Amino acid sequence: MLALTTCAALLLGPGPGQGPVMPEVRWEAPPGCPDEASVKAQIAALLARAPARTGQAPQVNLRVEALPGGRWRLDATITSREGQGRRSLEGDRCEALAEAAALLTAIAAAPELQQAAGPLPEEAPGSSVQEAPGGPAANQAAPGGPAGQDAPKGPAAGAEVPGSQAAVPEPAPGSPAEAPETGWPPGAEGELEPELPGAGTGQETRSGAPAPIRPRNPPKATLGLGAGIGAGALPGVSALLRAAVGLRGRHWSVALTQSFWLPRDLPAAGDQDVGGRMWLAATGVQGCGIVGKGRVEAPLCAGVAAGVLRGRGIGDLAASYRATSAWAAATVGPSLHVRVAPRVALTLGAELLVMLTRVRFEVAQAGEVCCSAPVGATGTLGVEVRLP
Structure with missing residues (x-):
């Protein structure tokens, strides 16, 4: 050798x-x-x-x-x-x-x-x-x-x-x-x-001053706000509000969401004069793959959401009580993002909800007030801000 x-x-x-x-x-x-x-x-x-x-x-x-x-x-x-x-x-x-x-x-x-x-x-x-x-x-x-x-x-x-x-x-x-x-x-x-005398050994600009070393295409923080409608978690169609905070790369994003379904008054099945006021609050985790680039993007997202569905008796009742039940659902659906400014995009999204829990409320001697459906859906319109 x-x-x-x-x-x-x-x-x-x-x-x-x-x-x-x-x-x-x-x-x-x-x-x-x-x-x-x-x-x-x-x-x-x-x-x-x-x-x-x-x-x-x-x-x-x-x-x-x-x-x-x-x-x-x-x-x-x-x-x-x-x-x-x-x-x-x-x-x-x-x-x-x-x-x-x-x-x-x-x-x-x-x-x-x-x-x-x-x-x-x-x-x-x-x-x-x-x-x-x-x-x-x-x-x-x-x-x-x-x-x-x-x-x-x-x-x-x-x-x-x-x-x-x-x-x-x-x-x-x-x-x-x-x-x-x-x-x-x-x-x-x-x-x-x-190089200028005394310059460092790292990456430098033409003038010789040290240049900052930054990763290529670093993930950016995002903040989203939206409003829309939902069905399935509560009977009929309910208005909802949603906020999200997350991170996004070039072809992916992850977000933590908070949804609030606005209160609705629902009558009892056996007596229309009594019923319940129902609302839903849920926190979700969502991951998306992003198709397209430039002004128009089409994320395809999936996730899971969990929270509580709450109700309070209303109407001609001797006594009104509050009740709380756990709620959870798997979510999947597409959305559309249209950038209107360098860091601002309008968002339009749709989700299919697959209920993991079925919630049921009823008024004593008046019958059932609310029961979640096996599947539901949401549609939202909002704005997303991409932070530096």
Whole structure:
């Protein structure tokens, strides 16, 4: 095993007089990307084609992260004795960003490779790598680079690194310093952005000030108010009020709801002059999957609600008493949300209630007043506010 490792090091790493010193490379990438050994092998192959150099090798931190939509982002930080530079690239393939990272690192160690890579058009057909949004403007010199020098368009030509010197003429094809066949991924343009002295190692803005690190698409709090009608929990149709507080993501939401069915006077079955005043209060938990995006969304929700149904005797009674009974139901149904402002949406919802308990009230010697149906329904109209 030791012999194999030694042979690999001799093949991949430039020896004395064969090329510049290998930089200190730190590679971080998610699964599905080339590993650190592969990236270092690419760097060593590039440096083997450059003239030998003396001096301290730069330190290079390369970090790749996955972006929404199947894209990838590379953040490169190169530190040398002249200063520190940063650059960000985005691409459709992590392999292309790995090649870009290898070439960036090789140019940092051997600026002669900058000219060997050759200028490329600003936008190449089929390009898979581009400067990340918010990246620096093209062709700025990093610390230690020639001031005011106009560099040709192209990713390698514009990417001056700390300590780079004037480029040497392009070598003839077949010479040891000839650029690798893969070259720079087409369409990769941009600069290493200089950092301000004393700046942190975290994510930074173009001015060098630390930028806040925020999660992508964090869940938002929601507050909803509505009114509507319901049937089934009480005989006939009753008015109801509803409030909700919850969290929502891009395609989901959860909420805690509070419903109040307004009081209704119901006559007893055996005597119309007496009866009961009935009302319902229930708390529910609801989860939704959200279809659509933009102004119009269609959540499909399911949940469970539980509470108490209360009644009080009314009419020509010798004595009136209050009675309370537990109530519960499973709920399912669609709704429609139409956004009318950045954080405000109108809501229209419908629910099917499947009663888990059947409530029954009656007046002594007058018969039954109320009994819940096996199933019921609600319809509500309201407004939802999405908090920052």
